[in-house]
Amino acid sequence: MRISFHGAAGGVTGSCHLVEANGQTILIDCGMFQGGGELPEDNSQAFGFDPYSVSFLLLTHAHLDHCGRIPLLVKRGFSGEIIATPATCDLTRLVLMDAARLNEEDARRRTRHGLRSEPLYDSMDALDAIDRFGRKAKYRIPIDLGHGIRATYFEAGHILGSASILLEIHEHGRRRRILFSGDIGPAVRPLLNEAAPPGDADVVVMETTYGDRDHRALGATLDEFYGAINAADERGGNVVIPTFALERAQELLFYLREGIEADRIRPSWQVFLDSPMAISATRIYRRHPDLLKPAIAEMLRSGDDPFRLPALHFTQDAADSAALNRIHSGAMLIAGSGMCTGGRVRHHLRHNLGQADGSVIFVGFAAEGTLARIILDGAKSVKLMGDEIPVRAQIHTINGFSAHAGQGDLLGWHARTGAPEITFLVHGEEPARQALAGALSGRIELPLMHQSFEI
Incomplete structure (x- = not known):
């Protein structure tokens, strides 16, 4: 029985872990590498395993760094079954079609500039991948994968439908319980229930995004958030909030x-x-x-929409989005992407970063090399769409909204998995992995890309 790591091993993105047992090959997640320029060379390189050999892909949740290379996997020969929760299936369909569109647009843009370019995958590839989705997982109900292997999904509290996945494998007369955390949500969330891992895992593969620190308390976070909005209000400017489309946007609407x-x-x-x-x-x-959460569910069932605001506008069309750049005061612009690597938020930053009366409020993690991190690190100007834009707006970073558990919650989650023989720490920058490793006991491994272990 072997486990190997083909993404998020020494970095935060590109989650992709492979288990080989009983002649079966099972993949946990197949995510895109994200960062400066979306790391195209990393996303297009070989997976480190043969896609034809994979029987099942078990998907923890629908974020791009966990599902974004699935169409490429199918394009390169995977023909097995993809299993996920119903909500993850719905959200992944949305994410993959959007990613395919962006790949196509990027390829066309490069071609216009004289650089021959093929998209990583296109819309037909995304549709082919969506066709591979099979059984829907329900929390705590085992799914038989055959060959003495079954998978059980447990609530992870990260985004809608997110899961930790327990593989139970009977091989050569012994049973091994291998738990993949996926991304773990913090204990206190407004919309989702708390993560609920099973106990008594033999092997744990665990995320470490914030393994070196805790988030601010929710009350202080909301004080800062409302304060930043009101300060921009007093100055008469706009507020730009780069945000992730899944979970963060819905939480922001709820908090507003x-x-x-x-x-x-x-x-x-x-x-x-x-x-x-x-x-x-x-x-x-x-x-x-x-x-x-039961209270939120009851609101929806009674017709009291938790995401409704008095003056909320859904901007679907690109032309309507462009028209927002003519608004110079009193607008709150919530747009993706959260790390500012693409999407409509870049247009809004181009028109608002240079305005001293406005604010840009970052409410999530920003990986190294992304425009969001460059701004947060104090850049005096940034290049956007060929122009050098001065940074004059007030910049705020509010980490308490994170959909990832902080160090204390990570340690609490791990304590609920029993006393695992081995814990593999993944999905974190090196300081975060090292810090969490130092706070855990037992055998701790920090795998590198394509590294394999006998378990």
């Missing part, structure tokens, strides 16, 4: 609604959710009330 109801921000703010993906994802959230 709460802030308005509590008279902490004025209700007349014109709020534009300028992200077709986030708009569609919000509809998917409404479709799965059973996966939300």
Whole structure:
């Protein structure tokens, strides 16, 4: 029985882990590498294993860094079954079609500039991948994969439908329980239930995004968030919020609604959710009330929409998005991508970063090399769409909204997995992995790309 690591091993993105047992090859996630320029050379390189050999792909959740290379996997020969929760299936369809469109647009742009380029994958490849989705996983209900192997999904509390996955493998007269954390959500979330791992795992593969620190308390985070909005209001400027379309956008709408109801921000703010993906994802959230906290689910069932604001506008069309750049005051622009590596937020930053009366509020993780990290690290100007844009707007970073568990919650999650023989730490920058490794006991491994272990 072997496990090997083909992504998120020494970095935060590209999650992709392979288990070989009983003549079967099972892949956990197949994510895209993200960072400066989306790391195209990393995404197009060989996987480190033969896609033809993979029987099952078990998907923990729908974020691009966990599902984004699935169409490439299918394109290169994978013909097995993809298993995920129903909500993850819905969200992944959305994410992959959007990624294919962006790949196609990028290839056309490069071609116009005289650089012959083929997209990593296109819309037909994405549709082929979507066709590979088979059984739907329900939390805590085992799925038989045959050959003495079964998989059970457990709530991870990260985004809608996210899961930790337990593989139970009977091989040569012994049983091994291998638990993949996926991405773990913090204990306190407004919309989702807390992560609920099983106990008594023999091997744990665990994320470490914030393995070296804890997030601010929610109360202090909301104070800072509302304060940043009100400060921009007093200066008369706009607020730009780069955000991830899945979970973060929905949480922001919820917190804005709460802030308005509590008279902490004025209700007349014109709020534009300028992200077709986030708009569609919000509809998917409404479709799965059973996966939300009981109080939120009851709101939806009673017709009291937790995402509704007095002056909320859904901006679907590109022309409507471009028109927002003519608004110079009183607009809150929520747009992707969260790390500013692409999407409509780059246009809004181009028009608002140089305005001293406005604010840019970052509410999530920014990987090394991304535009978001460059701005957060104090750049005086940045290049956007060929222009050098000065950074004059007030820059805020509010980490307490993270959909990832901080160090304390990670340690608490690990403590609930029993006393594993081996813990593999993945999906984190090296300082975070090292810090969490130092806080855990037992055998700890920090795998590198394509490294393999006998388990």
